[in-house]
Amino acid sequence: MWTEVDKTVKQWLKETRVSILEALEHTLNIDTKSNANDLVTNVDKETEQFFVSRIKEHYPQHKIVGEEGFGDEVHELEGIVWIIDPIDGTMNFVHQKRNFFISIGILEDGIGKLGYLYDVILDELYCASKGEGAFLNDKVLPPLQQGNIEEAIIGFNPASIHSEDAASTFIPLLKDVRGARSYGSAAMEFAYVATGRMDAYISKGLSPWDFAGGKIIVEELGGIVTDLRGNPVNLLERSSILVARPGLHKKLCRYFQS
Numbered sequence: 695m696w697t698e699v700d701k702t703v704k705q706w707l708k709e710t711r712v713s714i715l716e717a718l719e720h721t722l723n724i725d726t727k728s729n730a731n732d733l734v735t736n737v738d739k740e741t742e743q744f745f746v747s748r749i750k751e752h753y754p755q756h757k758i759v760g761e762e763g764f765g766d767e768v769h770e771l772e773g774i775v776w777i778i779d780p781i782d783g784t785m786n787f788v789h790q791k792r793n794f795f796i797s798i799g800i801l802e803d804g805i806g807k808l809g810y811l812y813d814v815i816l817d818e819l820y821c822a823s824k825g826e827g828a829f830l831n832d833k834v835l836p837p838l839q840q841g842n843i844e845e846a847i848i849g850f851n852p853a854s855i856h857s858e859d860a861a862s863t864f865i866p867l868l869k870d871v872r873g874a875r876s877y878g879s880a881a882m883e884f885a886y887v888a889t890g891r892m893d894a895y896i897s898k899g900l901s902p903w904d905f906a907g908g909k910i911i912v913e914e915l916g917g918i919v920t921d922l923r924g925n926p927v928n929l930l931e932r933s934s935i936l937v938a939r940p941g942l943h944k945k946l947c948r949y950f951q952s
C-alpha cells in the first residue's frame with residue numbers, strides 16, 4: 695500500500711507545482727492571521743484544499759491535519775494521519791517567490807511512514823519511506839555522520855535572540871559554532887540538515903505541520919529530532935525543535951538544559 699500512496703503523493707506534488715508556478719504569474723491575494731507578519735495567501739489555502747480533496751477522494755479513511763484548517767479535527771494519532779503544510783515559508787513565498795516548501799508527513803498509529811519536503815521552485819523533492827531510505831529526487835541520501843560543535847553550521851530563527859533565556863542559551867551557542875543560518879522555512883532547514891548542508895536546526899516554537907515531514911526524513915537518515923530539552927515531540931502539539939546529526943544533538947541539548 696505505501697508504494698502506491700508514495701507514487702500518488704509524488705504525482706499530486708507535481709500537479710501542485712504547475713498551479714503554484716501559474717499562480718505566481720498573477721497577483722497574490724494576501725491576508726494576515728495572528729499578527730501583521732503572519733501571512734497567508736490564496737495559494738496556501740488552494741494548495742491545502744487540493745490535497746484535502748484528493749486524499750478524501752482516494753483514501754476516505756485517512757485523517758488530515760492541515761495548517762489552513764481544511765482538514766479534520768484530529769485529537770489522536772490512531773489510524774493513518776496526514777500532516778500537511780501547503781506552503782512552508784509563506785513570507786518567503788510572498789516576498790521572494792522562492793525558498794518555500796510543501797511539507798507532508800504520513801503516519802500510521804503515530805509512526806512516521808512517508809515524509810516529503812518539496813522545493814517547488816527548484817523542483818527538488820526530499821522524501822523518505824520508513825525503513826527504505828531517504829532520497830533527493832532519485833538520488834539516495836547517505837546516513838548522517840556524527841558532528842561536533844566547533845565545525846557545525848546551525849539553522850535558527852533570529853527571533854530566538856529576543857527570548858528571555860537567550861543570554862544563557864542561544865548567545866553562547868552562536869559563539870561556539872562555526873556559523874549560523876536562517877532560511878525562514880522550517881521545511882527547508884530540515885531538508886538542509888537531511889543533506890548535511892547544515893548540521894542542526896533549532897526553533898523555539900513550531901507546529902506539527904512545520905516538522906512532521908522533515909522529522910520522518912531526518913530520522914530515516916539517523917538524525918535526532920526532539921524538543922530543546924531533548925524530549926520526544928508530540929506530533930499533534932506545538933513544540934520547540936532541536937534537529938541534528940547524531941552525537942551533535944546531545945551536545946546541543948546541553949545549551950538548553952539550565
Ligand code: IPD
Pocket residue numbers: 761779781782783784785851877878879880881897899900904
Ligand atoms: C513558518 C516557517 C518559519 C518558522 C515559523 C513557521 P509558515 O511556517 O516554517 O521558518 O520560523 O515558525 O510558522 O507559516 O510559513 O508555514
Ligand code: CA
Pocket residue numbers: 733734761784
Ligand atoms: Ca503560516
Ligand code: CA
Pocket residue numbers: 779781782783880903904
Ligand atoms: Ca510552516
Ligand code: CA
Pocket residue numbers: 738761779780781782783784
Ligand atoms: Ca504554511
